Amino acid sequence: MDKLETKGSGSKKWHAPLADKIRPSELADYKGQAHLIGPNSILRDLLKNGKIPSMILFGPPGCGKTSLVNVIIQESKKLSDSTVRFVKLSATSAGINDVKKVVTEAETLAKEGKRTVVFMDEIHRFNKLQQDIFLPHVEAGTFTLIGATTENPSSSLNSALLSRCRVFVLNKLSKEDLIEILSKAVTSMSGKIVKKSKKQVMEDSNVKFYIEDVIIDWLADICDGDARVALGGLEIAVQTKLSDTTSGSQPIVLNLSDIKDSLKETQCLSDKNDSVNHMYSALHYSILGNDINAALYWLVRILDIKEDPVCIAKRLIRIASEAIGTDDELSLSMAVNTLQACQMIGLPECDVMLAECVIYLAGAEKSEEVAKAYAKSVNTIENQKGPQPKVPLFIKDTSSQGKLKAALGKNYKESISVENLNKCHLPEGLENANFFDSNDDGN
Structure with missing residues (x-):
């Protein structure tokens, strides 16, 4: 059990990862998630008023969940005059006894007029029975709970706990956000970003390394919104190049191959739990590619890191619908039965059942027709200019609308004839939409 780091970046230990060293401590320094902490946003207003509700932060890896918690802590400390104690736990290493200890300490502090805020990272790794430990204490106000998860809270968290917390959804970081974060990181490591198009005079004695802006741009693009991967790749590249150089105090120059090699190293050094999403992706693509051996291998890898079998089965249900769909109607039933x-x-005991399902899905005929058609229909609705079109009059529900029923006439029910059923049931303006046509983009 560790107390959450609450000091500025200048106090970070030298051996801490780069992501921790440059972690923001103020709202102004936080990058991304403008919908949560931008002007007039709910969370920003709550923090400015010193109110921290129990909440769940849901978002992909490296999107800034832990950094946002650090900002919440720092902003709260400015207003609370150290009357709030913050405790960090991780569901990957903490257990029920750790939570009980925090509860005992929180109850003691409450008598002294002090509040306790518990940050539970990877909260979805507590199963739903274990999550019950939080319920009475969150409801009684013994402590405020902040949970962080990469899994959908509606399926991975206890519904009773979920009803007592506000859920804030974080998006993956944009390329522009990552460029800003990487620029800050370069400066913090005494580096300098230079323009590729200009010949630079590299004689600054305070600069340890130079890196071209196009390489920063490439790194921000390749990491797909994951700041942790981007910062890890940059840090390893700098450390490796500095340790290998024989130029003494002369600044080094990082090239693209240095960054590419460091990203490979970062992947090798990743913690098992950090790479689980990549393993799920590998399982998905193996099933999609009809590679039974690879699908079985990735399943065992996922099981080997103690992933909840119910979570695995839920993924298989999605894969059955997305990758197979109606081409094999038994695939969805197989996945649901496995769950x-x-x-x-x-x-x-259920490991063989998961294996049976994976083998079946990998061997089934594949079709993404359903998933693509659904995506096109969603795209049509999201890109609708102005209000959504109305439901056509002849298919409106008249059961509780007396005026509409009167307008349609007494014989409305009898009018549901072959003629009406053969009409287009799409609203006005979309009569020609075909979400199953590969030439129709859904607009």
């Missing part, structure tokens, strides 16, 4: 089996039996 039920995992819930009833659990590990280790």
Whole structure:
């Protein structure tokens, strides 16, 4: 159990990862998530008023969940005069006894007029029974809970706990956000970003390394919104190049191959839990590619890091619909039955059931027609200019609309004839839409 770091970046230990060293401590320094902490946003207003509700931060890896918690802590300390104690736990290493200890300490502090805020990272790794430990204490106000998760809270968290917390959804960082974060990181490591198009005079004795802006741009693009990966790649590249150089105090120059090599190293050094999303992606693509051996291999890898079998089965249900769809109607039933089996039996007995489902899905005929058609229909609605079109009159519900029923006439029910059923049931302006046509982009 560790107390959450609450000091500025200048106090970070030298051996801490770069992501921790440059972690923001003020709202003004936080990059991304403008919908949550931008002007007039709910969370920003709550922080400015010193109010921290119990909340769940849901978003992909490296989007800034822990950094946002650090900002919340710093902003709260400005207003609370150190009457709030912050405790950090991780569900990957903490257990029920750790939470009980925090509860005891929080109850003691409450008698002294002090509040406790508990940050539970990877909260979805507590199963739903374990999550019950938080319920009475969150409801009684013994402590405020801030949970962070990469899994959908509606399926991974206890519904009773979820009803007592506000859920804030974080998006993956944009390329522009990552460029700003990387620029700050370069400066913090005594580096300098230079223009590729101009010949630079590299004689600044305070600069340890130079890197071209196009390489920063490439790194921000390749990391797909994950700041942790981007910063890890940059840090390893700098450390490796500095340790290998024989130029003494002469600044080094980082090139693209240095960054590419460091990203490979970062992947090798990743913690098992950090790479689980990549393993799920590998499982998905293996099934999509009809590679039974690879699909089985990635399943075992996921099980080997103690991933909840119910979570795995839920992923398989999605894959069954997205990658196979109606081309094999038994695939969805197989995945749903596997989920039920995992819930009833659990590990280790359900491992063979998961394997059976994965093998079946990998061998099934593939079709993304349903997923693509659904995506096109969503795209049509999201890109609608102005209000959404109205439901056509002849298919409106008249059961509780007396005026409409009167307008349609007494014989409305009898009028549901072959003629009406053969009409286009799409609203006005969309009569020619075909979400199953590969030439129709849904607009």
